[in-house]
Amino acid sequence: xxIRRLRQAARRMCAVATVESVLMNIGEIARRAGVSRxxxxxxxxxxxxxxxxxxxxxxxxxxxxxxxxxxxARALKEGRTRTLGLVIPPANQRLTDMQLGFVASxxxxxxxxxxxxxxxxxxxxxxxxxxxxxxxxxxxxVILMEIRLEDERVVRLRESGLPFVTIGHxxxxxxxCWVDVDYPTLIARCVHHLADLGHRSLALVNRSxxxxxxxxxxxxxxxxxxxxxxxxxxxxxxxxxCADDAAAGESCFEQLRDQHPDVTAVVTINEAALPGLQRxxxxxxxxxxxxxxxxxxxxxxxxxxxRPQLTAADIPTxxxxxxxxxxxxxxxxxxxxxxxxxxxxxxxxxxxxxGPAPR
Amino acid sequence: xxIRRLRQAARRMCAVATVESVLMNIGEIARRAGVSRxxxxxxxxxxxxxxxxxxxxxxxxxxxxxxxxxxxARALKEGRTRTLGLVIPPANQRLTDMQLGFVASxxxxxxxxxxxxxxxxxxxxxxxxxxxxxxxxxxxxVILMEIRLEDERVVRLRESGLPFVTIGHxxxxxxxCWVDVDYPTLIARCVHHLADLGHRSLALVNRSxxxxxxxxxxxxxxxxxxxxxxxxxxxxxxxxxCADDAAAGESCFEQLRDQHPDVTAVVTINEAALPGLQRxxxxxxxxxxxxxxxxxxxxxxxxxxxRPQLTAADIPTxxxxxxxxxxxxxxxxxxxxxxxxxxxxxxxxxxxxxGPAPR
DNA sequence: TGCTTTCTGCGAATCGATTCGACGACTCGG
DNA sequence: CCGAGTCGTCGAATCGATTCGCAGAAAGCA
Numbered sequence: 001x002x003i004r005r006l007r008q009a010a011r012r013m014c015a016v017a018t019v020e021s022v023l024m025n026i027g028e029i030a031r032r033a034g035v036s037r038x039x040x041x042x043x044x045x046x047x048x049x050x051x052x053x054x055x056x057x058x059x060x061x062x063x064x065x066x067x068x069x070x071x072x073a074r075a076l077k078e079g080r081t082r083t084l085g086l087v088i089p090p091a092n093q094r095l096t097d098m099q100l101g102f103v104a105s106x107x108x109x110x111x112x113x114x115x116x117x118x119x120x121x122x123x124x125x126x127x128x129x130x131x132x133x134x135x136x137x138x139x140x141x142v143i144l145m146e147i148r149l150e151d152e153r154v155v156r157l158r159e160s161g162l163p164f165v166t167i168g169h170x171x172x173x174x175x176x177c178w179v180d181v182d183y184p185t186l187i188a189r190c191v192h193h194l195a196d197l198g199h200r201s202l203a204l205v206n207r208s209x210x211x212x213x214x215x216x217x218x219x220x221x222x223x224x225x226x227x228x229x230x231x232x233x234x235x236x237x238x239x240x241x242c243a244d245d246a247a248a249g250e251s252c253f254e255q256l257r258d259q260h261p262d263v264t265a266v267v268t269i270n271e272a273a274l275p276g277l278q279r280x281x282x283x284x285x286x287x288x289x290x291x292x293x294x295x296x297x298x299x300x301x302x303x304x305x306x307r308p309q310l311t312a313a314d315i316p317t318x319x320x321x322x323x324x325x326x327x328x329x330x331x332x333x334x335x336x337x338x339x340x341x342x343x344x345x346x347x348x349x350x351x352x353x354x355g356p357a358p359r
Numbered sequence: 360x361x362i363r364r365l366r367q368a369a370r371r372m373c374a375v376a377t378v379e380s381v382l383m384n385i386g387e388i389a390r391r392a393g394v395s396r397x398x399x400x401x402x403x404x405x406x407x408x409x410x411x412x413x414x415x416x417x418x419x420x421x422x423x424x425x426x427x428x429x430x431x432a433r434a435l436k437e438g439r440t441r442t443l444g445l446v447i448p449p450a451n452q453r454l455t456d457m458q459l460g461f462v463a464s465x466x467x468x469x470x471x472x473x474x475x476x477x478x479x480x481x482x483x484x485x486x487x488x489x490x491x492x493x494x495x496x497x498x499x500x501v502i503l504m505e506i507r508l509e510d511e512r513v514v515r516l517r518e519s520g521l522p523f524v525t526i527g528h529x530x531x532x533x534x535x536c537w538v539d540v541d542y543p544t545l546i547a548r549c550v551h552h553l554a555d556l557g558h559r560s561l562a563l564v565n566r567s568x569x570x571x572x573x574x575x576x577x578x579x580x581x582x583x584x585x586x587x588x589x590x591x592x593x594x595x596x597x598x599x600x601c602a603d604d605a606a607a608g609e610s611c612f613e614q615l616r617d618q619h620p621d622v623t624a625v626v627t628i629n630e631a632a633l634p635g636l637q638r639x640x641x642x643x644x645x646x647x648x649x650x651x652x653x654x655x656x657x658x659x660x661x662x663x664x665x666r667p668q669l670t671a672a673d674i675p676t677x678x679x680x681x682x683x684x685x686x687x688x689x690x691x692x693x694x695x696x697x698x699x700x701x702x703x704x705x706x707x708x709x710x711x712x713x714g715p716a717p718r
Numbered sequence: 719t720g721c722t723t724t725c726t727g728c729g730a731a732t733c734g735a736t737t738c739g740a741c742g743a744c745t746c747g748g
Numbered sequence: 749c750c751g752a753g754t755c756g757t758c759g760a761a762t763c764g765a766t767t768c769g770c771a772g773a774a775a776g777c778a
Contacts, residue, residue, distance in 0.1 A: 404766080
């Protein structure tokens with residue numbers, strides 16, 4: 001008892017020595033307002049009525065010393081953290097613009113709902129950061145992006161019981177909540193558009209061979225959509241992989257020129273390669289769309305930065321991020337409800353990069 | 360008493376009904392291992408010796424049911440959250456590549472130290488998200504970026520007593536920890552390099568007029584460094600502002616050609632405008648560096664994507680982000696220690712975009 | 719054998735907020 | 749004027765982990 005009093009005395013001295021705001025818990029508010037801690041809590045939450053006069057006194061004290069409830073204590077008691085986890089690709093690979101768009105819109109949507117976002121830079125493997133987020137009760141739910149057809153993170157999350165939503169979807173689309181772009185349909189629309197313009201020989205500039213190898217969803221689905229649409233229209237199709245940068249785009253184009261000179265139209269989902277394709281076209285003295293047509297799936301600003309502006313389905317990153325947050329909030333509120341999906345197929349915006357096939 | 364026992368019974372039923380992993384707190388571990396809660400805690404932290412046999416038994420139980428300590432409870436007791444806050448620009452403006460580089464490297468460096476990162480998308484004004492982070496004890500420290508010469512967020516953080524580090528620095532550099540690039544020096548080096556090559560009339564393509572108006576540090580410091588160096592060498596200098604995108608870069612270049620045709624060299628800190636400058640140069644039929652020299656400050660991949668590759672000081676975003684985390688950890692460990700700074704002046708890499716002035 | 723010292727492990731207090739039962743002070747109808 | 753029902757507030761338990769003081773047991777020494 002003596003010891004405890006000594007410790008309390010020491011703490012009081014410490015409190016005096018440092019900034020006033022160091023000691024501001026609900027008990028201190030209660031003491032200064034002359035009420036009990038529970039009354040302060042009820043005045044703040046409104047879960048039980050509190051007389052106007054009392055509430056005003058409490059509010060005055062709170063405003064005076066700038067009190068905000070301790071997030072950890074609240075999370076402990078309530079069993080929820082008001083925080084969402086967002087798993088992003090590890091930092092060694094630069095985020096693509098699309099990924100960045102998702103991050104920004106998820107963060108924005110979460111902020112609108114007064115939720116914070118905890119970042120976990122995690123690749124496919126078990127990762128300390130990912131494990132912390134999944135298993136440490138640090139977040140109420142998780143948003144996962146860069147989904148592979150077979151994704152062990154999805155398996156891990158499912159067995160953990162933590163609510164989660166993915167941006168992109170695995171080979172088995174059932175039982176999990178996700179938002180995705182309908183790559184096969186969009187690529188098919190591009191192929192049909194080009195076929196309608198008379199093109200007979202098309203190339204697909206896909207994402208990198210590595211991504212394809214690890215089973216990255218968009219790369220596989222774009223490929224599938226391309227081959228099917230090409231077959232359906234009786235065209236010849238060339239499939240190329242290309243790393244996510246301008247230099248790769250340029251060499252990819254050169255390879256195309258060398259090995260498949262008969263190709264008159266290119267379909268791509270690789271935004272980052274666009275500047276390189278542009279350079280390659282210029283160096284080869286080709287004019288778009290007179291000598292070569294281009295179409296694809298890309299973030300709007302990539303399409304608009306291309307010259308001439310690119311015929312493309314603009315990926316609605318903002319809408320997708322916001323929807324992912326909405327779905328996740330639903331799932332957190334009702335974990336047992338059936339999983340919902342959202343498969344978006346934004347229209348292909350006809351811009352200036354596609355035209356009749358050259359003869 | 361009866362009521363409490365009823366409630367406990369209800370909880371037990373609930374625990375049986377749901378996934379096993381739902382009930383896994385330190386007490387459960389202790390029960391299964393046949394020891395007390397404190398022993399489990401000591402076995403995990405190693406802060407007091409625990410017999411090998413006991414430790415093994417505890418570890419076995421932990422491995423079996425996959426226990427991880429509850430982050431909120433730990434944060435509450437320890438008074439620290441093992442989380443860093445990162446304040447990023449609000450989502451309505453797209454992050455620049457430099458900003459993205461900072462975010463990625465901060466997250467990466469934090470992950471290496473087993474810390475999580477909480478994102479707060481906050482502009483200059485008081486913002487719910489920012490306030491939550493600063494005042495809710497949700498983080499042990501904060502990293503702030505996009506610093507203005509007078510920045511109220513810095514003021515707010517300083518008076519809150521929360522440790523923080525800024526990437527970029529305010530007009531008064533003392534008393535806070537920061538990491539920054541020495542824009543005046545780098546710009547001056549570019550100017551001197553161009554002056555040595557015989558250029559007499561230079562232009563600075565700065566960031567946007569809006570950023571300059573709100574007192575954005577890099578824009579002001581680049582401007583100051585430019586005017587001083589130009590004056591020192593007796594050159595004529597033109598100052599232009601330019602929004603952060605290719606279209607703006609293109610129109611900025613056109614404005615330059617129209618109004619200042621005597622300019623033979625451009626210095627820029629605006630990476631995002633580079634593709635636009637490139638387009639403008641091509642459309643005007645100018646060859647770099649024969650007709651016009653370019654130099655500046657940019658992330659490496661922007662410089663290398665330029666054709667010809669850009670003479671530029673490459674911003675070490677990875678190093679800066681990592682240093683910011685290091686400084687912040689130091690500051691958290693010793694809040695009263697004198698503030699440290701890091702002002703980086705990476706060398707100007709001579710690439711192919713600068714050459715002798717045309718005659 | 720008896721006493722001190724070192725090991726181990728336990729019980730209880732603690733962090734800060736929420737929430738539930740209870741209780742005193744009212745009002746109101748009969 | 750009295751019992752029933754409301755209203756406002758309080759005290760105490762609780763969330764899950766850490767940590768401090770303390771108590772047996774084992775070991776060392778005389």
